[in-house]
Amino acid sequence: MNIVWFKKDLRISDHAPLKAAIENGESFLMLYVWEPTIMSDPHYSPRHWNFVQQSLDNLNGQLSAGNGLLSITILEGEAEAIFAAIHQKYQLKQVFSYEETGLKITYDRDKVLSKYFKENNIEWREFQTNGVVRKLKNRENWSELWKTQMYQKLDNPDWTKLRNPCLIFDNGNEIYKQFPSQNHQPIIDKENKPIFQPGGETYAHRYLLSFLNDRAKNYSKTISKPLEARKSCSRLSPYITWGNLSIRQVYQYTQNAKRRVSYRRDLENFASRLHWHCHFIQKFEMEDRIEFENINRGYDELQKTENQYFITQWQAGKTGYPLVDACMRCVCETGYLNFRMRAMVVSFLTHQLFQHWKDGALFLAQQFLDFEPGIHYPQFQMQAGVTGMNTVRMYNPVKQSQDHDPHGVFIKTWVKELENCPENFIHEPWKMTQMEQDLYNFRLGENYPFPIIDLEQTTKFAKDNLWGIRKNIEVKAESKRILSKHVVHRKKKK
Numbered sequence: 001m002n003i004v005w006f007k008k009d010l011r012i013s014d015h016a017p018l019k020a021a022i023e024n025g026e027s028f029l030m031l032y033v034w035e036p037t038i039m040s041d042p043h044y045s046p047r048h049w050n051f052v053q054q055s056l057d058n059l060n061g062q063l064s065a066g067n068g069l070l071s072i073t074i075l076e077g078e079a080e081a082i083f084a085a086i087h088q089k090y091q092l093k094q095v096f097s098y099e100e101t102g103l104k105i106t107y108d109r110d111k112v113l114s115k116y117f118k119e120n121n122i123e124w125r126e127f128q129t130n131g132v133v134r135k136l137k138n139r140e141n142w143s144e145l146w147k148t149q150m151y152q153k154l155d156n157p158d159w160t161k162l163r164n165p166c167l168i169f170d171n172g173n174e175i176y177k178q179f180p181s182q183n184h185q186p187i188i189d190k191e192n193k194p195i196f197q198p199g200g201e202t203y204a205h206r207y208l209l210s211f212l213n214d215r216a217k218n219y220s221k222t223i224s225k226p227l228e229a230r231k232s233c234s235r236l237s238p239y240i241t242w243g244n245l246s247i248r249q250v251y252q253y254t255q256n257a258k259r260r261v262s263y264r265r266d267l268e269n270f271a272s273r274l275h276w277h278c279h280f281i282q283k284f285e286m287e288d289r290i291e292f293e294n295i296n297r298g299y300d301e302l303q304k305t306e307n308q309y310f311i312t313q314w315q316a317g318k319t320g321y322p323l324v325d326a327c328m329r330c331v332c333e334t335g336y337l338n339f340r341m342r343a344m345v346v347s348f349l350t351h352q353l354f355q356h357w358k359d360g361a362l363f364l365a366q367q368f369l370d371f372e373p374g375i376h377y378p379q380f381q382m383q384a385g386v387t388g389m390n391t392v393r394m395y396n397p398v399k400q401s402q403d404h405d406p407h408g409v410f411i412k413t414w415v416k417e418l419e420n421c422p423e424n425f426i427h428e429p430w431k432m433t434q435m436e437q438d439l440y441n442f443r444l445g446e447n448y449p450f451p452i453i454d455l456e457q458t459t460k461f462a463k464d465n466l467w468g469i470r471k472n473i474e475v476k477a478e479s480k481r482i483l484s485k486h487v488v489h490r491k492k493k494k
């Protein structure tokens, strides 16, 4: 028998492995594995597994609606043990799956599996995920490859070609008994409502259509605004991360929408982000050590002393800087933050609080419902200014607040202590005099913390440190190396 192994591709449309397994003609099992090693990895939290559970429920719902005899078998255990048990009993011939550009733990798992499959004459047919190409040495033709991939016909499985019934392991099956799986129930609020974006292909398409048909009209104007972006950005990131949608599907729908709407420019800006998505993951695919190390080794010299108090206050949204605090509380509660605010909280941690990017990367991975290692780590390092080739942006949280939340509506939503703070102090409550504090019945240091650092001093300190190191020979040599590996050279592009 054969297996279609679902991982971060929880959909049935545009699914190359599924299409190939059907066309192959032999019986196959559709399999998802809850892997304890991955589930207990500190990057993940229950919100992620809950999203996966909803996606699986949705898949099974769709499969049984189309044909009552179809469903995905869900087992719990280490992948190698499960494949070995299945092989022993059923003689596996082929495994169909997508390639995964993930954390070191999934890479290690894949190496073990690859060895096992080879030793047992099982063919592992892996398919390219989105625009990310395996075994590339540099980026010379990458953009062209990306475009070609985006315009290819969708790999929608043709169920009419199914010649043998799909296999299902139910409670009576021996393998199922050996590796039974538990349900990961939705996380709900006090009123029984789900807190996070719901997982599944059906919701993914709803988000996609509502964005393209309406919400996108304010995309470019409000992309940096923490409140408005929640509506006018696509919010597709968790659906793309967990594979409820392929990038190609999103791209093709967007190209079609561009022909009928007046906000074409907004859709063009959006489509360029789809390219970035694959660009960043490609970087990680080609240099996965950046999960642990600075991409530019020259920055290893940058000495930062861990300050647990700073880290705890940042995590809890109690830094005394209202917009930083609102963002941190919001992402912990909802799993989402727009790009600019993600960049700002990381800039605050790594520059003004002068902490290592590693001190925030795990924590935010647990919070982001869309956690994608290949975007997360390169972005973290870029915002921390350790790439040596991007302009270092040190965001001033007060200016960001004045520009993007001028009336403090977002701040007041998430920092309830500031609910009664007048608008003219909302960005800098520490500027209130004692008399003003009495007037508004507000006590700095009691109701809301004093700023934990001096913005001006710490920004200057960070700039001096980063700028100083940037001139080092190793930083320059590394920048050159990074450019030639991860960026298309202008001349070559011509």
Ligand SMILES: Cc1cc2nc3c(=O)[nH]c(=O)nc-3n(C[C@H](O)[C@H](O)[C@H](O)COP(=O)(O)OP(=O)(O)OC[C@H]3O[C@@H](n4cnc5c(N)ncnc54)[C@H](O)[C@@H]3O)c2cc1C
Pocket: 233, 234, 235, 236, 237, 238, 240, 241, 270, 273, 274, 276, 277, 278, 280, 337, 338, 339, 340, 342, 343, 346, 368, 370, 371, 372, 373, 375, 376, 379, 380, 383
């Ligand atoms: C420190 C940091 C960490 C991040 N970690 C993640 C992560 O783990 N997972 C993740 O999907 N995004 C991450 N991003 C990128 C970006 O913030 C999110 O993709 C975006 O906010 C998701 O919202 P959206 O789907 O509404 O985006 P839209 O603006 O609607 O964009 C559509 C899609 O394009 C892609 N995209 C958008 N912006 C970027 C970007 N800057 N880089 C790469 N791809 C992009 C995403 O797949 C997104 O869903 C991170 C950014 C920063 C600064």
